[in-house]
Amino acid sequence: MSSHQISHVIFDCDGLLLDTESIYSEVIGALCSKYGHTFNWDLKAKQMGRTERESAQVLIDYFQLPITVDDYVAFTEKGYIEHFPSSKLLPGAERLVRHLHAHGVPIAVATGSSEFKYNLKITNHKELFSLFSHIVFASDDPDVRQSKPCPDVFNVCAERFPGEPPSNKSKVLVFEDAPNGVEASYSAGFPCIFIPDPNLKVSEDVKEKATTILSSLEDFIPEQYGLPAYDS
Structure with missing residues (x-):
């Protein structure tokens, strides 16, 4: 997937970063x-x-x-x-978030959650989540008129990156664990790394809309997307 030279990254939260x-x-x-x-x-x-x-x-x-x-x-x-x-981080989440932040890659969260529930979930992870430039809560945000699978939450999130918003949607990488999220990312025009729960039955249509399907964030190789490689 080296054709994607990624400049910005958007993460879902539930089931992707946190085991909620x-x-x-x-x-x-x-x-x-x-x-x-x-x-x-x-x-x-x-x-x-x-x-x-x-x-x-x-x-x-x-x-x-x-x-x-x-x-x-x-x-x-x-x-x-x-x-x-008591929510715990999922494998690979902390390493990837800290790596991208350390290398100056703009990162944000786009979640269907409310801010109230989000704050409960990050009780023991506040420092890590402070590394994100911003969080968009689809349940609360008036600019998010329709939730996933509509693209609103990802479009709003991309527009809110500090400085100049990303000019090319193909350079904004989304991480998702839900079919609705893959649909939303695809509709918005952003490439998407799909990490579904192994119990989830995923349609062929959704699989085709995902850029890559992985079993864990631990399997993500940053340099394949033009991002800095992990230190060995």
Whole structure:
């Protein structure tokens, strides 16, 4: 992939930098169990990358639950407040973020999360996440009119890099773990490194829209994208 001379990098957060998807599954699974249903990967894939309220509606419609979006949010928020502060970094995340920052590569985060939930998740990782130039929260940001799989969050994030925004979208590399995120990146015109959970069933269409598919951030080779190589 050496044809991509990358100048800026945008990361998703959940399931990509932080191992929060297991927490989402536990908390949402408890809600499903309350109404006699089992949370599954088909449903999870439909929710990934979306705003909280959109994710809530997806689940309510999927199981035809007799609750409102506000009911969903109230139930799940209690679990998130309890569990998100213990979120751990995923393999390769810290090394890559620190490497890019040390070499002056502009980096940012574009997440479907709210700022409130994000701050819970980074409780034990505040110094690392301070290295990002900015964070865009699709659930809160008025400039993000539609969440992933629409391209809004990545376009807004790219436009907010300090100084001159990237002039060439092919030079902005996105890291994603969700099909909705790959769709959003593709629609925005940014190359995308896709790192799906091994439990996730990924369509051939999504695979074709990803620039590269890896099993972990540890497998990313920066120099293949015109980025500085790791020190040996």
